[in-house]
Amino acid sequence: MSNITIQQLCKTYPGDPPVKALEGIDLDVHAGQFVALLGPSGCGKSTLLNLVAGFEQPTSGLLAVAGAGVTQPGPDRGVVFQEAALFPWLSVWDNVVFGPQVQGLPKAQYEERAREMLHIVGLSDFKNHLPVQLSGGMRQRVGIARILTLGSQVLLMDEPFGALDAQTRLTMQELLLSVWQKLKPTIIFVTHDIDEAIFLSDAIYVMSARPGRIQKRIDVNLPRPRTVALTASEAFATMKLDILNLIRHDHG
């Protein structure tokens, strides 16, 4: 079963001359699959994510999630933003339950789940804190707890760990993997970090810029569950070298 289906998707921004952000994108993501979009800045990977999220509309092509065409954003596709995009005037708890609240769900239906998700991301003791009182990594964990509480089947992550220091990033990657293993959502993860793409995903779509295209799909057949040790293995290094060569050829 294919959860996200994208065929011949194009996105052109009007202008003189018009900017072709994406051209002829084909993508198939299965339910529960972890897919990375890897590429340099300007390759359109964030645009692609925004299209799937429903924040922007494609110029042409097919885009369907769970069999239905995407027309607008919705709780079935949870987005984790690069800078978390929490509401700074709401406490951690109020941020996490914002979704169920605006949807008008009864408390009994989401409070338990929200508590559980805060526990999973390790922020049970920070319910009453404001986002400004948290570190960047903690804010991003709230961002993740927020969409897990939402119950999204699809998680769209736009370089969520890009602004974090190396140590925090690693912790967050491991956290994300454990969450994914537990709940098995479908994940599209945008990154420009090759190590991150290999470490996390089942498949990497390497993208190239101007116009934004998918250059190659690479399956990551490394064993799971994955730990940091994997990043030092030969298989990992080989794959990284392949991707580096691919990207260099693209530029040469």
Place this chain on the structure above:
Amino acid sequence: MRNTTWKPWERASLLVKALLIPVAVLFFWQWAGSRPDMAGIVPTPWKVLQGWHDWIFAAPGMGLNPYLGTWLANVQYSSMRVSQGFALAAVIGVPIGLLIGWSRLFSQLVDPMIQSLRPIPITAWLPFSIALFGIRDIGSVFLIFLGGFYAIVVNTTQGARDVERNWVRAALMMGASRRQLLWRVVLPAAMPSIFTGLRIGLGISWTAVIVSEMVAVKSGLGYVLWDAYYVGRMDIVLADMVSIGMMGYISDRLIVALERRMLNWRILQSH
């Protein structure tokens, strides 16, 4: 606002530096006021204090001196008008500003009108306002409303337009309706700008009350200011000016206190 804790001697040094020029001005004023050629124009600080004291505390005068014991009543008149006009400006200005910033249609309908009326100074509205409302409170309140309104609308609009795109996207992604977006995201996000507008608007409201009381009503600090000038009571004029400044300062502090309470997240952010 800073978290810095000042040492006692640093505090003392700050105080001395802050008071140096005011004290010098006071001495110069006392000297200038004592000159014979300034008599009747610049009363000495001491004379102003005496006049002010009587204006506040003396038993209401019989007959000729209207400046005995009437200070509080006049402060109340002016404050009441400012409160009414300003509250009206806030209650009407904030929603209109939010809608202009939020809805393109509303902006196209209302913004041109507001932008074309805004350059007309409130003082220019005076004759029309008197013709419309007569020498009554409502004319004064109308001018105060107008003065506060523009500042509040313009700043609120800016705040509503500058809401971070990802906050809007996050709310939509979580299933918020357009109406929920307006009340739960745009309004709180615009709050800092709204408070900026309220503070500027309140300042203009105090200008408006004084101007309108000089012309359009027969009570309040503005009325006394002009009346005292006419009868040559410059001590009352100066005491009145200081009173207006004090009221403006106090009301601004009230808004700031409210802002601190409501925008706790913003204050923490700036540290």
